[in-house]
Amino acid sequence: AQRVTQPEKLLSVFKGAPVELKCNYSYSGSPELFWYVQYSRQRLQLLLRHISRESIKGFTADLNKGETSFHLKKPFAQEEDSAMYYCAFQGAQKLVFGQGTRLTINP
């Protein structure tokens, strides 16, 4: 079955510390993976996609096919990074979302 798993519901780090939000997927083919973010009182929006290999707001995510992971990382967390983050997987007919991780950056 096509599935995306985010093992951490909540993650709390201090400002300036590194951040890693975990995402694992289950799929036999070549996956297309994404990270979506929802800031407080804002709409859910695309943060980055693995095919673009881009860094957005200091975040990067590398696809590791061996570990079937697509973890989101940032070397130095900022308070404005506090938000709900969803990993998503492009399936055959739909975008499948993980359960989400609420990231809190403490001052």
Add this chain to the structure above:
Amino acid sequence: DGGITQSPKYLFRKEGQNVTLSCEQNLNHDAMYWYRQDPGQGLRLIYYSQIVNDFQKGDIAEGYSVSREKKESFPLTVTSAQKNPTAFYLCASSIDGPGANTGELFFGEGSRLTVL
């Protein structure tokens, strides 16, 4: 102001009543979606539509119905058959269909339905 507009933002319903949530987009997108967002469960797909006059069930379609009579509109009806309708509902659109799109969905602000 372009984007996805959902209404109402908050809605209260008595048990046994049907309720319809509105979703309108002016992005000229072909595909539209309805997701349900529950704490700890992420986003679950209710229905999606790739083109006008066509729609498919998602993972949790039971107790819901949709229509796609116009490209810009994709209303969701929560029927009395839905066992646990209290939730936050998100509408989204994408340029093309779910099998071909780039993965970028544009979301509305959501509608919170509470069943009393």
